[in-house]
Amino acid sequence: MDKKNFQRQISTKSDRKLKARREAKNIWFGLGMFGMVGWSVAIPSLLGxxxxxxxxxxxxxxxxxxxMLLVIGVALGCFNAWYWIAKESQSD
Structure with a gap:
């Protein structure tokens, strides 16, 4: 095996691993955001x-x-969830 072919293989494997790590972080970020959105709607609703x-x-x-307060709580929760999603979208 020549040196250039070996370097190409190492580079390909490294790129694949880095891509897999980024995608895994995106999955966990998405699940975390899903949970945060759920709680940001559920808590005001329950308080209402x-x-x-x-x-x-x-x-x-x-x-x-x-x-009446259930509807207000859901509305406030949806506004809160929209705010957090918009804030996280701007930070990327």
Whole structure:
């Protein structure tokens, strides 16, 4: 085996390993982002439900505060998730 062929093989293998590492990081980054988006929607929704149930049990009203605050929590969570995704997209 000559020296140039050997160097070409080493270079090819090195490039393949570096590409595999970058793709693995992208996969983990994507999973982390997926989890962050899920929690950023779930937490405001749960807080809205909890506050709504508390208001409904303590204050008489013809409106369902639980339902209203659930919708508000989901809306705030979606806005929060959009903000984080836009911020991460700009940093790349």
């Amino acid at each position: 439900i909890g506050l709504g149930v508390w208001i409904d049990t303590h204050i008489q009203s013809k409106y369902s505060w639980t339902l």
